[in-house]
Amino acid sequence: MPGEQGGELDWLLFEQAQVLGWGQAVAALSPGRVRHLLATGRWRRWCRGVLVAHPGELTRAQQLWVAVLSVGSDAVLAGLSAAAEAGLRGFRREPIDVLVPERHSTSTARRRLEPGMPGVRVHRTRSLPPEQVQAARPPRTGTARSLVDAAGWARTDDEARSVIAAGCQQRLVLPGEIIKVVEELPRARRRALVLETARDVEGGAEALSEIDFVRLCRRYGLPRPDLQERRRDAGGRVRYLDAYWRRWGLHVEVDGAYHMEVHHWEADMRRQNEVWLAGDRLLRFTAHQIRHHPAQVADQLQHALTAAGWRRATRRP
Template identity: 85%
Template sequence: MRVPEDDDSELDWLLFNQSQVVSWAQASRALSPGKVRHLLAAGRWRRWCRGVLVAHPGELTRPQQLWVAVLSVGSDAVLAGLTAAAEAGLRGFRREPIDVLVPERHSTSTARRRLEPGMPGVRVHRTSSLPPEQVQAARPTRTGTARSLVDAAGWARSDDEARSVIAAGCQQRLVRPEEIIQVAGVLSRARRRALVLGTARDAQGGAEALSEIDFVRLCRRYQLPRPDLQERRRDAAGRMRYLDAYWREWRLHVEVDGAHHMDVRHWEADMRRQNEVWLDGDRVLRFSAGQIRHRPAEVAAQLRRALTAAGWRPVPQFGGQ
């Protein structure tokens, strides 16, 4: 796309800044209603939905889809949720529908809308709280990354997806857990707020992958001591390695194998890493992410036996019968 010159028209700059997408009102102010109708009749421009025009007749690019979504809702709409998080760099999650957020006073209620073929569905949400500091001046405007992740967790299809969103945002270094906690802390009506805060605090404690967060929750649920996460250890070659979970006092090392361990190359690399960081006397246990999630009692029993064999003694629980 050609960058306009200083002496180009207001419309040229508007089309450049909005990826060739404008509202009818914007185009009419820059030209005139008659000229806009002429461009549409001549096939040089295309109407994608009521009130939104694209200054070419072809298919929409992803940036243009986002502009159509925002302008079709209203001038106070912003990209939000997974859509805004993806624009900030989040990987591994669905791209549709496009999530748009508007103030609660907006006449459009929470809804899913489909525009013309070739345009993803648009899901509109309303909010009573959107402080200026939670909005990012991007093109189009979107919620900041921490707010986007908190909203995405609230709008997720399940608790597991919500935890995955928060964990991925922290693991991919898009936000710090403290930022998630700060945003969720002021959104008292946010859906799944307790889950979001709990997941962010686990990430704050060193857990990065969702499997590690699930592991910390398992230890808490079965009253096992909390391990150190991402423990640093140098191998024989002097390279820094990271242990998923380690109880230093009892010299128990746990590795949590995610889906990537299905790849033989990753599996062998992890075995080499484990052998290189292993020290005489350490106990090493490995669990899959699926075991931790679907067979937690079995995992907890094995951990309990290993910790007990190493000298750990459960703290007595008083007050019972």
């Protein structure tokens, strides 16, 4: 970190992880001085218009600065790249997503700068209000906007839903913040899917498998369950039920791959026994069954609910 008496260039190098645009460099030094630093190998021209004030490999922070500065002064990190800087875990880091206003001359494209630098994917937008941009270094879209964009640019609908669910589950953003951003972007890609996912999360379904389960119930005309229901076990500890129809005493567990581990399996068996001892019915499904065999799951749910007294509403002629 530069000292209190550090010059403008020192602060700029500190704030931008030793990466400068050509215009920034010549504004702080003379063009001749910049060329001398490049010629002697103390600085390096990484790509057109972008300089790095050391000859070595780039750090992650420097890669992000190169990506933004190589696109233009009005570019910001966006999508998964911005969300990762905000703390999102479990998703790809490349290519680096950069967002620019629509008036920018660069069209949506994937760009490769130099070996050792990830690809840069540039997107244009008609709407980027100042309140949706964080004054971070480098600048990036706010977390809610980043997740909405990432969902729109995702390769599949499942990936898009996973991004929204993970952002809320990891406590990076509230579902209402996602909904607010989407409502301000009437032309956002996958708009309906993102709104539906955020509203499902807002209702309690935080894991993607639980969101799939709510969608399944809606699709097959089954009543919506209560999600993340609190209950105390025999030891007095608070437990959360994945899905629970309190009126009909039906409890559903949605299992992920981690349930193959022995200690999780035994804990689940104890919890299952406690549910039965309390007088409730219990059904268990895997996330794979919910996604790929929804009709079978819905059939078993309907039988269990019917046995407990639920009746499907009949339509009036």
